[in-house]
Amino acid sequence: MKKLLFLSFIVLSSCELFKEEVDLIVINATVYTVDENFSTTEAFAVKDGKFLAVGTTDDIRSTYTADQIIDADKRAITPGLIDAHCHFYGLGLNQQVVDLVGAKSFDEVLQRVIDFQASTPKQFIRGRGWDQNDWEVKEFPTKYELDSLFPDTPVVLGRIDGHAYLVNQKALDMAGIDWKTTVEGGEIVKQWGGKINGITGVLIDNPMSLIDSIMPPPTKEEKIAALKLAERICLNHGLTTVNDAGIDRETIELIDSLQQAGELSIRVYAMVSNNPDEVDYFIEKGPIKTEKLNVRSVKVYGDGALGSRGAALKEPYSDKPDHYGAMVTPVSEIMDLAEKLAESEYQMNTHAIGDSANAVVLRVYHDVLQNKPDRRWKVEHAQVIDHPDFDYFEDGIIPSVQPTHATSDMYWAADRLGEERVHDAYAYKTLLNKAGIVALGTDFPVEQVSPFLTFYAAVARKDTEGYPEGGFQMDDVLSREEALKGMTIWAAYSNFEENEKGSIEVGKYADFTIYDKDMMKVPLEEIPTIKAQQTFIDGKVR
Structure with a gap:
């Protein structure tokens, strides 16, 4: 024996x-x-x-x-999740300012600012996340209360979509903005009568740059802290790659240095902000590719956002006659930049919300990419599209969309667009049928970081309370398989990275996520509660 x-x-x-x-x-x-x-x-x-x-x-x-x-x-395991459109660095910076997300009234916004300043006194108060569409009175706020509360301290509060500021008089004075100031590509909102006579303190799109110029920039230590905070949040949600939709050279180089030093593990697909000098620098340098960083695209803003009525529409807003929104970047500049990028190896990724902006971007792409196959240029958001313009996506143009925008906007989108026009908005299945793929993201911190809310919004088209009962515009719902592909292999393809990530196959990076529930099988209403139990990059738990 x-x-x-x-x-x-x-x-x-x-x-x-x-x-x-x-x-x-x-x-x-x-x-x-x-x-x-x-x-x-x-x-x-x-x-x-x-x-x-x-x-x-x-x-x-x-x-x-x-x-x-x-x-x-x-337990369920998928390839590491990719957020195809977010503001990774911005998420980290937001951890250092007043959090206004979810405030149900302007009074709550003010109280959060008061509480923040009492606990963390600042010489320049910043906040982000207010949304008047969540309030009982769905109108833009004014600076009157901020002027009273903070007469000697500048206050800048960003709207949830990043396309509007509410600022107090101190900030306006520092920026040299008065009732005569004009800036193309946006609006300095004014009203006459009542508590405010003249500038209300709300700036939409391009005029915001006047305020940006007087805000103190973050220190290097604050930037590093922001990137590490953002990484922790993303890894906790199962994300292994993030597409940062618009950052400058200094931040890109800082990300690279942290990755090379082993202080940042998450992979970053960095879109270069559309600054002429920096665009020229990167075009001359050519694409930058390491195991963790990919720089080969430029982020352009076509128009503003629908919530702030800055999106450029072909016909007036249904709830604001004679108002069409505005192009943030003039059409001629979009064309000039597209021609320049078409002669380089760089991808052009353009924010387009309104049907007019989408038409401009799609036609420019179509014109400059003739005889230039496999360029994979993206339309970021592709939110409201005139029906005939969907056909442009058959040319290899990729729609990069954010499903939670549909479920966040569905309560008021018809007010902005009217019942007929809204049916060609948030049309993810239509876009998939035309383009063959859709890349899915969140646009965080505009929306929450959770990719499970992205998945849920794509396949259920409801909010987390189950509204509306039958789903929002269900002709454009995605299947669970399509949604997972949009968050993995299709997102990787949109980044020219399908041969190295996006699926669990031999030879690819060992990026994967283990979950407490199976998103492909659980009842729809349980999807938002899914948690990433472990997130792996390069086969190491992060």
Whole structure:
């Protein structure tokens, strides 16, 4: 008997000797590979930060050995999630200012500012996240109360979409803004009569730059802290790649240095802000590609936002006659930049909300990309589109959309657009049918960071209270498979990264996420409550 046990030990030891040593083995899982066949499997092996093998638990266990073995106990695993449009650096900076998101009245906004200043006194008060559409009185606020509360301290409060400021008189004086000041591509809101005679303190789109010029810039230490805070939040939500939609050279270089030093793990697809000098610098330098950073695109603002009535429409706003919104970047400049980028390796990613802005961007793309295949230029948001203009997406133009915009805007979008025009808005399935893919993101911190809210909004088209009962414009709902692809392989493709991430396949980066619930199977109403239990980048839990 002892001899038999000894021989069995020798046989087992010999089997282990013939197995390949790897860094990590994951077994007994429900693995959504998001490969070409959208296949599901059980296990995989990781070595040197990449997927070495994918298959059944028996296959992996019989071929490989590792010091670290994770038994997933049937839990769902997907490729690491990609947010195709967000403001990663902005999210971090927002952790350092007054949080106004979710305030149900202007009085609550004011109280949050008062409380913040009492606990963290600032010589220049900044806040972000107010939305008049969430208030009982759905009108822009005015500076009257801020002037009374903070007569000697400048206050700048950004709207939720980042396309409007509310500022007090002190900030206006510092910026040299008075009732005669004019800036094209936006509005300095004025009213006559009542408490305010002249400037209300609300600035929409381009006039905001006058305020930006007088705000103290963050220190290097504050910028580093912001990036690390943003990373922590994103990793906790299962994100392994973020597309930062518009950052400057200094921030891009800081991200690169932190990644190279091992102080920042998350992968960043950085869109260069449309500053002429910086655009020229990056075009001359060419695309920058490391394992963690990809710089090969330029972010352009076509128009403003629908909530602040800055989106450029072909016909007037239904709730504001004779008002069409505005182009933030003149059409001639969009064309000139497109021609320049078409001769480079850089991608053009243009914010377009209104149907007029989308028409401009789509026609410019169509004209300059003739005989230039596989450029993968994106329309960021692609929110309101005149029906004939959908056909432009058949030319290889990629719609990069944010499903939670639909469920955030659905309460008032018809007021802005009218019942007929709103049916060609938030049309994700229509865009998918035309373009063949949709890249999905959140636009955080405009919306919440959670990719599970993105997934839920795409497949249920309801808010988290289950409204509306039948879903919002369900002709444009996405399937669960389409939504997951939009957050993984399609988002990777939109970044020219489909060969290195976006699916769990041999040779790709071992970026993956383990969940407490299976988003592909749980009832719809449970999707928003899903949590990322572990997030892996390069096969290492982060």
